[in-house]
Amino acid sequence: MTESRRAHFPARLPGASGPAKAPAQATPKTAAAPPARGHGLDSDAVRARMVERLRALGGMEPAALAAMQAVPRHLFIEPALAPQAYLDNALPIGHGQTISKPSVVARCASVLLQALGARPARLLEIGTGCGYQAAVLSHIAGEVYSVERIRALHELARSNLRALRLANLRLLFGDGSGGLQAGAPYDAVLSAAAADAPPDAWLAQLRPGGVLLAPIGRPQRLMAYRRHASGKVESWCVEDAHFVPLKSGLV
Template sequence: MPQRPGFPARLDSSSTRPAPARKAATPAVNASPRTPEGVSPDSRAVRARMVEKLAAQGVSDARVLHAMGRIERHRFVDTALMNQAYEDTSLPIGLGQTISKPNVVARMIELLLGGRNDAAGKLGRVLEIGTGCGYQAAVLSLVATEVYSIERLRGLHDKARENLRPFRLPNVHLMLGDGMVGYPKGAPYAGIISAAGGLAVPAAWTEQLAVGGRIVAPTVMPNGQQALVVMEKTAREMKQTVLEAVHFVPLKSGIA
């Protein structure tokens, strides 16, 4: 299927490195807006209220709050759920998967940033494990220079491509593949963020992380419950910090 200008080429497990992102001005995240049925006509005001709530919940990084306010979450959920798009709740997106709560997305991205940025105020190259519907990749596109997002479920990979197409985000690259092995062709990464939780952080992720980079991922603890974990790579070791309890879909290998 031909690609529209400004949208990265589709990749699959046999693909080579995606075409490099074009230099571009601010991404056209609100191109041809259209108000969906069941959502307030002033969706900007609805997003503003969501951002106010995120700030009240403790999200303080201005870059994250700005990005959460820019990306229209209702474009990533089914029509029947659009009236719940800006509530702080996870929603089903098909194939047994969900779009995470806005607070969880903002919290994890804030942890990923950790106050770090380049001269332009952005984090460097980021790897996202579990594209899902594409929402988090869109938010990441506004705080990172490049986003490589990998999804193992073909149906969700295709859905994310369609959801992201109108946003025209040249710095987002979508891949169909096994997230447990990461994406070595894009490494090293300034940050790796996972939307699925496993028994441990895969060794491939730590190998592909740059020194000074961070991994933010849900991980199963000895008690069988998931907790949010932040791992920082130094020249000598990986430092791990265990944070609050979370609940994500399980991390799995292979392509389906």
């Protein structure tokens, strides 16, 4: 990606060109991230220790763990919280939102990989937040489209991600409660916010065989939904969940 393209993440998506085909491997272009001075957080060893703790939890896909190793989480949080960057904590990012626990991000990526049996060619994330999960997803998918309804967070994510130069990641400011028809169909849709029921638009924008992963209901459960070519939707519960609620409208 050229510097000019990197500096201006697209505000709109080009039209999709038919169903996505899963690639053998996703290879986002990345640049070295600037170090966090005084904390030693730029060390690969710090992330490696986090990844080993995630591996010990069990059920994590190697590709998901490799993505967690590749993305420096401390770049996505406030400097005052930097010492907690590689602990398994959700942390505030402003506007009533949080950056998810590393274990939650790794778990969601692993569930998608396991459910699809391959790396998704095209993935939609609902709720960009600070951009951390989108960066991780860019290492397991061919293309990632991430939508955020809070403009301040959209701009924060753009700023956080700029140095990483992830050429296969597109950030959009918009209301993701209705999905993103312009990029459909998707191999996977992942929501970072909890809905009472899976929105029809999210399911409709999946390709046949595609998977939606979202926190659903009260109490929340992390649910997976597979859309079959016949129109039938298969669902299963992954685990209990605790996410911020899904909201509509732009802020």
